[in-house]
Amino acid sequence: MNGPAACAAVPVAGAEIALTAPAGTNTLPASLNLFPPAMNYTLNVNGRTQTVEAEPDTPMLWVLRDHLNYTGVKYGCGVDVCGACTVHVDGESMRSCQIPISEAAGKKFVTIEGLSANGDHPLQKAWCDHDVAQCGYCQAGQIMTAAALLRRTPKPTDADIDKSMSDNLCRCGTYTRIRAAIHTAAAEMAAK
Amino acid sequence: MxxxxxxxxxxxxxxxxxxxxxxxxxxxxxxxxxxxxxxxxxxxxxxxxxxxxxxxxxxxxxxxxxxxxxxxxxxxxxxxxxxxxxxxxxxxxxxxxxxxxxxxxxxxxxxxxSIDPDSNAPVPQAAGTPGGPGGGGRGGGRGGAQLPNLDGPFPxxxxxxxxxxxxxxxxxxxxxxxxxxxxxxxxxxxxxxxxxxxxxxxxxxxxxxxxxxxxxxxxxxxxxxxxxxxxxxxxxxxxxxxxxxxxxSGVENQALVTGKPLFGIDQKIPGMVYAIFEKCPVYGSGAVLSANVDEVKKLPGVKDAFVVTAAGGVPHGVAILGTSTWAAFSARKQLKVTFDEGPNTGQSWAAMTQQAQALGANAAAGDGAAFDGVAKVIDASYSFPYISHAPLEPQNCLADVKADRAEIWAPTQNAGDVLSRVLAATGLTARAVKVHVTRSGGGFGRRLNNDYAAQAALISKLAGVPVKLQWSREDDMRFDVFRPAGFGFLKGGIDAAGKLVAWRHHRVSVSGGGAGQDSFPRGFGVTELSPAGMVPSAVPTFAWRAPNSCTGAWVTQSFLDELAHAAGRDPLEFKLEILANPQSGVPGPVNGVTAQVYSERMTAIVKLAAEKLGWGKKLPRGQGQGIAFYCCHGGYVAEAAQVTVSKDGKLTVDHVVAVADVGHTIVNLSGAENQGQGAIVDGLSTMMFPELNIEKGRLVEENFTQYQLLFMPDAPKKIEVHFVKSANNPTGLGEPTLPPVAPAVCNAIFAATGIRVRQFPLTRTSLKWS
The missing domain is CATH 3.30.365.10 (Aldehyde oxidase/xanthine dehydrogenase, molybdopterin binding domain)
Structure with a gap:
């Protein structure tokens, strides 16, 4: 509905692109700080093992978004402040903009796309029931942070929620509904 | 303006x-x-x-x-x-x-x-120049597209x-x-x-x-x-x-919570490359003098790099095209570019402040006899800095420009502006351009200006490939069109009975607009003087959520509170007394609304907001209540707040009650409440923390590390949003719920501590009390 078959994992391979000035591969000027060479990395994302070729300093944020098409991971600041890029790494919520691919091997990444099989994690349901989102751009990161909270603290108080969610920026100001949705999800999970 | x-x-x-x-x-x-x-x-x-x-x-x-x-x-x-x-x-x-x-x-x-030339829709031809930052009154500054439809002046x-x-x-x-x-x-x-x-x-x-x-x-x-x-x-x-x-519940909620690619930044098409566009950080600057693009082109992951000469509304700069966003971002760190920095490198926020204060010092010259013989006269000055829209999705646009046609995917508030700017940047006719409107990660007025779309289109045209231009957060902040900064020099007169009789609000704006119109107490039997001054600046500005009102409400509703306290009166009673005295026939507060109508609609909601908060309850020192109201964008909103300020100056907003009269029908109650709740948080956020400074003609703050916004722990502990139904046709809600919150909270801070906040952001005022 918005955009060109954007849901599909469209390969964006550089080799398909013919430009007037193709990238050179030799004789880099000495005046430049040379990039570390690209390498192949084997990653575990949402339970799938995938291989990605990238420079070792490439943040997982961009690996997940550009290389692997997990676009639910959002770029907001790139400097560990806003939380829009939050994913789970071995079960803990972390900022994917701060994890270079060179440190990703052997770790299990989960993005919002992999939080539940059918998009029906109690938090996802509660987010819809409470109509939390305004623009929605931060909400995947909010949900991933909240999911890690509920794993640690199944019945959080408002203070627990404020503390755990304190580094996820919602520019639209939906904090009131985020709190309420977390309580709802916690109650549903406790009832199971 | x-x-x-x-x-x-x-x-x-x-x-x-x-x-x-x-x-x-x-x-x-x-x-x-x-x-x-x-x-x-x-x-x-x-x-x-x-x-x-x-x-x-x-x-x-x-x-x-x-x-x-x-x-x-x-x-x-x-x-x-x-x-x-x-x-x-x-x-x-x-x-x-x-x-x-x-x-x-x-x-x-x-x-x-989408805006689709394949349809029979009347599509516009390129004409005029697209709106630039800070440009344009109603319909002005966007001369390109003349695409009339049901959406009002801007298609x-x-x-x-x-x-x-x-x-x-x-x-x-x-x-x-x-x-x-x-x-x-x-x-x-x-x-x-x-x-x-x-x-x-x-x-x-x-x-x-x-x-x-x-x-x-x-x-x-x-x-x-x-x-x-x-x-x-x-x-x-x-x-x-x-x-x-x-x-x-929102129609895209399920897609949002499962990470579907709804936003501009998520769009991909085969053959696409990722681009950055380096521009001169000095506002109003000139051409690229030198750039090591030949070196940058050789970096791994870089497909191309070239100097862009200003054309069709796109400024001078350097484009770098990479195989991923990171490849382009990373290569950018190796870019060495010098610009002709132009004539504005001497501009600074400090100098602008000095000029504004000088204009304010002359404010009394226009007072005439308005305050002669008035029992009690109070003076105060208020100031607020530039702020950024800072939508969480940094500006981006996917453009596929061919020799004879183009297709654009833009996160925008204004598809017609995208179209007219793309036409200007590419030289194509409207029949050849299709604009897909994606969801946007926030707008707040920023995406009414689609400069990034023009840049993406020109870079795609020059490179000959589909390009997704991605601004970094730093680009987004640096090249925002900011909420104008401003100053208010106020004077109020109270007669022996404690009634407001004279009011002067000398508004000094920096960059144009934003100083805030007095929507109140105009037309309420008060001698009113509202002269304005202007400090010129090259810093681009534009509409920021509830333009003018977002700051004007704070200045005027705070100063009215000051006058009430100076008169030894309850601020609610003081304001209701003024509201009870509309001067029929007097031009009304905004856009021809009469004072009579304003009085009727506003009085009802002010009373209800006070009642819902429990106005007047006895509170210990360090706790206080405040009230404010404002009408803008056709919506009447009153907000009452209760706060706690600890002795060491830590503010907690305990409770905010908003009561809005936006007509006889609320379209989506959930969405409407959400707008109210969000606007209250946004209004508090911009009151509490962020400010932007200008030095050497450029922005100092560049990311959320320096430009702080409100996170959950500082959000109000409780927000209520109520709607009062009146016989009027329904009006919008994105904006009118924002302006009253800052003055309501600042007035509550005064009630709690005796400390008056006259500067944004709040971090400039110590709230310590003993």
Whole structure:
């Protein structure tokens, strides 16, 4: 509905692109700080093992978004402040903009796309029931942070929620509904 | 001046419109029918008979990009033209059509319209220059696109809380017309009079015989029918609404919580490269003097790098194209570029402040005799800095520009502006450009200006490949069109009885606009002087959520509170007393609203907000209550706040009550409340922390590390949003709930501590007390 078959994992391979000035591969000027060479990395994302070729300093944020098409991971600041890029790494919520691919091997990444099989994690349901989102751009990161909270603290108080969610920026100001949705999800999970 | 959209109430149904020239009915291949509606003239005359003539268009032009499609599968597709930027409009606007059609909401599919030259829509030709930062009053500064439609002066735009007031009535008529056609189709099928039929739950009923036919089974007949005449279509009485006023969850919520690629930044097409565009950080600067693009081109992951010479509204800069966003970002660190920094490198916030203070020092010169003999006169000055829109999705745009055509995917509040800027940047004609409107990660006014779309289009044209331009957060902040900074130099006079008798608000704006108009106490029997001064600046500014009002409300409602305390009176009682004295015939607070109307609508909600908060309850020192109200964008809002300030100056906003009068109908109660809750947080956020400084003609703060916004722990512990229904047509909600919160909280801080906040951000004022 918005955009060109954007849901599909469209390969964006550089080799398909013919430009007037193709990238050179030799004789880099000495005046430049040379990039570390690209390498192949084997990653575990949402339970799938995938291989990605990238420079070792490439943040997982961009690996997940550009290389692997997990676009639910959002770029907001790139400097560990806003939380829009939050994913789970071995079960803990972390900022994917701060994890270079060179440190990703052997770790299990989960993005919002992999939080539940059918998009029906109690938090996802509660987010819809409470109509939390305004623009929605931060909400995947909010949900991933909240999911890690509920794993640690199944019945959080408002203070627990404020503390755990304190580094996820919602520019639209939906904090009131985020709190309420977390309580709802916690109650549903406790009832199971 | 900034652009401030004014809501305009559409004429009542049945007024001066031949709806046969308004709608077109089309049978669809494979079953189903489509009801399209014509593009008409600009907002103020959206339904007026002369609208089409004024727009230079034939009276009726069928636009298949704007319609309802009723399919044989029972799905009713509603196309919506208003861009979704978080205001909930993609849900709210179709609800109006669905209500009038009596279609079950679960049968509705909502699709965002693109601007599509393949349709028969009247597309504009390039003309004039696209709006630049800070440019333009109403309709000005955006001279390119003349694409009149139901969206008001700016085609497929959402700004100024205008969507609801401009579209409510036309969308009702669209839904109601479809309903009449479906009834007629059923009546003919059954051989009964249409008057005996009714609609409910996506079906037509003939209750006398107990028969019903779902819409899906009526489409073949309906597609053959004429569009009913004007007097045969009557929208519902709002009291009969079943869907409007209920809580409906956003149509894209499930896609949002599962990470579907809804946003501009998520768009991908085969062959696309990722681009950055380095521009000179000095505002109003010149050309690229040198750039090591030949070196950058050789970096791994870089497909191309080149200097862009300013053209078609795109500034000078350097484009780097990479195989991923990170490749382009990473290569950018190796870019060595020098710019002609132009004439503005001496500009600084410190110098602007000095100039503003000098203008303020002269404010008394205009007071004349207004304060002569007044029992008590109080002076105060207020100031607020530039701030950034800072939508969480940094600006980006995917552009695929070929020699003879272009396709654009833009996160925008203003698709018409995207189109006109792309035309200017590429030299293409409108017939050759298609604009897809994606969801936007926040707008707040920023995405009314689509400079990034022009840049993406020009870079794609120059590179000859599809380009997704990605601004970094630093780009987004540095190249924002900011909320103007401003200063207020106020003086108030109180007579011996403690009544306000004289009021001066000398507004000094930096960069234009933003100093805040007095919507109150103008027209309330107070001698009022509101002269204005201007400090010129090269820093670009534009509408920031509730332009002018977002700061004006704080200045005026805070100073009124000061005067109340100076008079030894309860601020609520003091303000209600002024509200009780409207001067009939006096030009009203905003846009021709009379003081009488203002008084009636405002008094009711101010009283209710105070009551809901528990105004006047005895509180210990360190706790306090404040109240403020404001009318903008057609909406009347009062907010009352209760705060706690610890002795070491830590502020906790315990409770905010908002009461809004935005007419007789709330379209989506859930979305409306969400707008109110969010605007309160946004208003607090921009009051509490962020400021932008200018040094050497450029911005100092560049990311959220320096530009701090409000996170959950500082959000109010409790927010209530109430709606009071008045007899007025519905108006928008994105903006009017924001302005009153800062003065309500600052007035509460004063009540708690005796400390008056006269500077934004709050971090500049110590709230310590003992």
């Amino acid at each position: 900034q652009t401030e959209f004014s809501p305009v109430s559409a004429p009542a149904a049945g007024q001066s419109l031949d709806r046969r020239s308004f709608f077109r009915l089309t049978a669809l291949a494979g079953g189903g029918f489509a009801l399209g509606y014509s593009y008409l003239g600009s907002a103020g005359t959206a339904l007026a008979a002369d609208a089409s003539a004024a727009a230079g268009l034939p009276a009726s032009v069928f636009s298949p990009s704007n319609y309802i499609r009723v399919g044989t599968d029972g799905v009713v597709t509603i196309y919506t033209t208003r861009p979704e930027v978080g205001q909930g409009i993609k849900t709210a606007m179709p609800m109006i059509i669905a209500e009038e059609m009596d279609v079950n909401w679960k049968d509705v599919k909502v699709v965002s319209s 497929q735009s959402a700004g100024g809380s205008t969507s609801t007031p401009q579209s409510y009535q036309p969308l009702r008529m669209i839904g109601a017309t479809a309903r009449v056609i479906l009834i007629e189709a059923a009546a003919q099928t059954w051989g009964v009079p249409a008057a005996e039929c009714s609609t409910e739950n996506s079906s037509v009923w003939h209750k006398a015989s107990g028969r019903k036919l779902p819409y899906s089974q009526l489409v073949a007949t309906a597609a053959t029918l004429p569009v009913p005449a004007a007097n045969a279509v009557t929208p519902k009485d709002p009291k009969d609404y079943k869907l409007l006023g209920t809580r409906v």
